[in-house]
Structures are given as C-alpha cells and as structure tokens.
Amino acid sequence: MAPALPVSPLARPLPELGSIRGVRLGAAAAGIRYQNRTDLVLAEFIAGTTVAGVFTKSKCPGAPVDWCRDILPDGEARVLVVNAGNANVFTGKAGRETCTVTADAAAQLAGCSPRNVYLASTGVIGEILPHERITAALPALHASLSETGWEAAARGIMTTDTFPKAAIRTATLNGATVTLQGIAKGSGMIAPDMATMLGFITTDAAIPAPVLQRLLSEEIKTTFNCITVDSDTSTSDMALLFATGTAENAAIDENTTTDAPILGAFKAALHSVLKELALLVIRDGEGVTKLITIQVSGAVSDDSAWRVAMAIGNSPLVKTAIAGEDANWGRVVMAVGKCGEPADRDTLSVSIGGVCIAHNGTVVAGYDETPVVNHMKGQEIEIEVSLGLGNGSARIWSCDLTHGYIDINGSYRS
C-alpha cells in the first residue's frame, strides 16, 4: 500500500456522537487488504427496523449492490456488514457467492433471515473478495457490538478517506423527539448518480419503509447527488437509511407523502444530515485544498441548471485554475458553453466570491480583480452563474484538482 495520506486541510472533527436506541455496532480488522487497521464494520438493528436505500446507477454495479437491491422491497433490516479495501465488483459468480455466504453467517449470529442482512463493499475493483476472512472475523465482532461503536464504524469503512465522517441531528416527529445519526465514506471516484460513496444513516424514528424510501429518494437529489470530486461514478455507491422505531412516535401512515406537514421537521433534519455528510466527502476529496460551491440560476429548468453546474464542477480547467488560485472566469464560460444545455452567451453572467465579473456576454466595465484574487486565496470558493433564460436553479459542491489527486491515483493499487 501507499503510505498513509496526510489529513485533508479541509477536514472537520467528528461531532460528538450519541447513540440510536436499537442500533449496536463495531469494527474489526479482518485483514482483507489493509494492515494494522479496521476494515470490517458490523451493525445490528432491533427487530422491526425499516430501511430505505438508493444505489449507484452504474451499469457495472458491485455484487453487494445487486444483493441490497434484491432485498430492499422487503423493507426490513436487522444487520449491516461493510468491508473496506475490496469492492467485490466485476467478480462474477465468486462475488455473488461472497454475498450469500456473508449474509448467511451474519443472519445466523443475529437470528434473522439472510434477506434482512444488508451488505456493502468499497475498495479495489476486480479482485475476488475472500469471504472466509469476513466470516472468520464476524463472531468476535458480533460479540463486541455496542451502542457506542459509532466512531469505530466511521473509521472502519474508510479507504482513501483521510478523516472519519459523521453527522447528527434531532427533530420532532408526531409527538416524539427523534434523532438521526449517520456515517459516510468517500474521497475519490466521487460523482453523482446517487451517492458515489457509502452512507449509512440511522434514526430511532418509527417510519414505514415506503415513507422512508420516498424521503431518502427525494433528499438525496439535492445532497449526495450534488457533489463531485472527479466526475467518476463508483460501482459501489450506496446510501441506506435505517429507522429503528425506538423513539416510539405515534404511527405514520405508509401512504404519507413527503410534503405532509407531519414529516416536515424530520425531512429537514434528514436533508441536513445528508448534506453535511456529502460536504464532508468533498472536504476529503482526493488532493483537495479548496471547497467550491457552484450556484446556477436562470436556467430553463432545475435539471438543466444542475447539468450546467456539474459541467463547471467537473471541468479539469476550472478545477486546476482554482487550485492555482487563479480567477480564470473564462474557463467557467467555457464549461457553460460546452455542456450542451440551453445557454446564450449574450445573457450570461458570472460572479466569483460575490463579485460580478462578466455580464450579458462581456466583462463588466471597470472590473477590478483585487477582491476576487483575495477570495481565491481562501479555502471556500463561490461561483455563481446566471443564464438569464428561465427560473431553473441548482447548487452543487466540488473541489479543486491538485498534484495530490495525481499522487493518490497514480499509485492506488501499488
């Protein structure tokens, strides 16, 4: 393995984590790929826990993604098993067997059906995942599970991540105070098409699986699906939301829609947790030195605005200019122009750091670059584009492209 990476300059400390009643978890070193660190995470949920999930849209998904998609309609979860270092992707029949054997072993420990066991893997693609190392480690790990194992779990799922990621929120739901607490991993191969990362969020709220799924699907769109590190979508993306029901809020009807007032506070808290986890992934983007927020307005639709914003956020020339602290707004114009979405040069405006630089197709008269140059020296860069065509808008987050990215990805497998 390459030597340990220095911690991202944009890292955030772990928040003070509580526990979610009905969730016990922990991590162990199964020796799957890494030496001297944990790489296997197990979580067990109380009976009756509902679950929702979103998965990578990759046409080449990993075996665990197939496994989870298959069992998700049952809507009930009792166990989560995650390993880091090997993604179990493009591993054919052996990969499917690893899933079956792992789920059987975990189900036996928890006394549940294998179809209540969720699996996730992250790491190298195309190498057989040795399930015997997982099943050998599971019994001791299961015996060690606790309600306070959150930090261990957040660390155990890391790959090229340089810091562990977690978020916590509370909300009121139908007469009870409920908590949401989640962990995530992600640093490279990060582009939206769902999450491009692993995210596991739990809550003690009692919410039927169909409602949980509608909430997760909706809130993913403006959080995990609005980040990009390198435009490369993972084969292993997965975000799962588990609801134990231990907060004992009054029952929510399973036909409740996401705009129902009864769900308002919970939905806002869910959005907030997902957004924080998503931004933590960008803050750990491979080689990152700057967090970039890109706001596009005046597009013909929200979807169109999102695609324009992503074209800017994925442009190597925009990202290298920001790494070099160069307010090269011409590259923003280039990215808008190339992306194939409706745009009109002569109604286009570009601002950086709140300073309007270009307006209606040309540079603003008397444009003074000084405040923009100062803004570029900061860690958080803001780009605003107005297309002047309609009311569509979107906001996405990206990071700069630096020597660190090349270092990490030229030697990942070595």
Place this chain on the structure above:
Amino acid sequence: MAPALPVSPLARPLPELGSIRGVRLGAAAAGIRYQNRTDLVLAEFIAGTTVAGVFTKSKCPGAPVDWCRDILPDGEARVLVVNAGNANVFTGKAGRETCTVTADAAAQLAGCSPRNVYLASTGVIGEILPHERITAALPALHASLSETGWEAAARGIMTTDTFPKAAIRTATLNGATVTLQGIAKGSGMIAPDMATMLGFITTDAAIPAPVLQRLLSEEIKTTFNCITVDSDTSTSDMALLFATGTAENAAIDENTTTDAPILGAFKAALHSVLKELALLVIRDGEGVTKLITIQVSGAVSDDSAWRVAMAIGNSPLVKTAIAGEDANWGRVVMAVGKCGEPADRDTLSVSIGGVCIAHNGTVVAGYDETPVVNHMKGQEIEIEVSLGLGNGSARIWSCDLTHGYIDINGSYRS
C-alpha cells in the same frame, strides 16, 4: 507568462513541407500577449479558392467563430488571419468590432471582400483583443508572404503547444495529382465537439465548396472529433479546409456525394491528414507522457461506442492510473458503467495491450499481469473494450493525466 514548457516526450518532428500553389503565408510578432515570439499568422489564397469549415458547438463561441460561420455559405476564401494569445471570446461588442476591423484591413491588402477573410483567435478568454496591434502588423506581414511560410505559420499559432504541428499527403483526383498540407494547434481545452483546436488544411485540388464541406464534415467525425485531452471543449474550435484549384484537375460536379469513387483517394488522404493532425494534438496534450488508444466494439451503435470510449478517455481515474503505469482495469469497468450507455456487466470484456484481462463479467482465470505491466511502461497504451451487445464500434485517442497538467493549468494566466 509562465516559463516555456519542456517539449512533450511524445513530440514528432515537423514533416518535410512543400508548398501549395496559390497559397502564400507567413507570421509576425504583433505583441498581442507573448514576448519574443510570433503570434500573428496571415495566409493569402489565389482567387477562386473554395472553403469548408467546422466549428465548436460551444454555446459561448468566440467572435471569430461567429464571423466565420456567417461568411462560410459564400464558399470562397482569399485570406486567413490567425492570432495566438487572446481568444477574443466573451468580449461582446468590442470583440465583434475587432473582427470587422481586422477583416477590413486584411481585405484591403488582398484586394478582396471582407467576406472572403477568415479569422481565428486562440488564447485567454474574456480579455479584449487589441485590434490595433493586429492591423499595425498586417501590412509588413502581407509584404513578406511566401509559398514557403508553412513552418513559420505552424509556429505562429501555438499557445501552450510545445511543438509545431503539420501534415502532408498526396492523392490523385480526376486525372491530376493533388496535395493536401495542413497545420494545427492544440494542447489543452481539448475535447471533441468538432475539433477543439485550430486546424487549417489547404489543397491545390479544384473542388466545389459544397463537396469540400461534405468531405470535411464527414472526415472530422472519426479524426478531430475522436480525441480528448481533458474533456473541456474550447470556445474557439475551428477546422478550415481551403482548395485553391491550382492542380487543375478536371471539374468535380457540386452535387458529388462523399461516397463517389471519383473522390475516394482524395477522401482517404484528407482523412489521413486530419487524423495525423489530431494525433499530434494528443501527442502535445498538456503534461502528456502516454498516448492512449481506446477501441470499443460490440456496442448497440457507433455513436454509443463513441460515448463509451470517450467516458473511458475522459475519466480522471483511468488517466491517472495510466500516468502511474498501473494496469488498473477496474477503472475502465467503472467508466463503462457510469456513462449511461447500454452495457451489461456480464457480457463485458476488457483487454489492455492485447491481453484479455476480464471477460463476461469477471477476471479471466489465471490472468497473468506481467505482460500488461510491461505494456503500461511504454509510451502508447492500448485499451480494448467489447460490450457484447451489438455491432457498434469506435476508436478514440486520449492521453494520461499528470502533474504536468496541473502545473500548466494552475498558472496559465499568471
């Protein structure tokens, strides 16, 4: 300006260039942006020269692109003016005025209509191009034009290019031997959607403008439109093909289609010139150390194969792995999976350097990485993907992503 860049390790020497009767050209230092080098190129064509062109599909094209698009239907060219260092993009009314003033000045020198003057600009976006520097330099430059000014022209259009680029071919056409000779520039902001570069090809063939246009539009598709350095499409892309008619081949009817046998040899030579120029651009890709050829077959259509190939060729993770000489074929699988084109993991095969690594959704039994590791150490990397779905195929060319790219693009304007 940043210090001069070292010459690309994949550079090719200029071929021995001849002349095209009816074309006189040269270069001068107009001081537009660069110091101590030529940055203005002028070419004059004999009366009766026909012209064809293809342009960037960017929604934010430069003023010279608008200018050329407007005059192209006339089908006749007498002058070409190209400047390097300033792209005259997003410059509003001032940019349009620069075009008009430059075309007027050049037309007066050549004794033709301004609508026979083709303009191209390349360099920084969003800065006003001072036309008085161009018009001041034009008279002396015009007086110095010669049939042997080709190398000077090839050098005068360079920006971040580290070597000049030209190609020459001959063919027979309707009883005469004709020559095609062209120059190009391009190194970064290179992605297909036409040429993403400047290319100027001349021939002494006599070909009506509509036929010339059909030939150029067709051959661009498999040459300039099949290269990528960084997925970023320029606002200034332009490829122009000028035919002086001085070879005096027998007349070609203007309704001749591109599949007519009479055009066969010329069309093949045109393809060959365009492909050579396109590959020279990749060989000068910013920071390049490896030329990557990506062949995709078994797709549902040729267009689909092209999009899959481009997803591989544009993937930062594939490109950094190749820079690191890492045969990380899992990232090829990732890129196929993410691009949204029809693909089936379980019929997918991947070869690198002629060695089949993965087949039908899993790694080949007994796969020995040794020959692939050796292949990765070379300068030319070959990736083949078979989707196993249909008969669509495409071949594209890309380059690796290295520290050199970050160096060049973090400081381009400084």
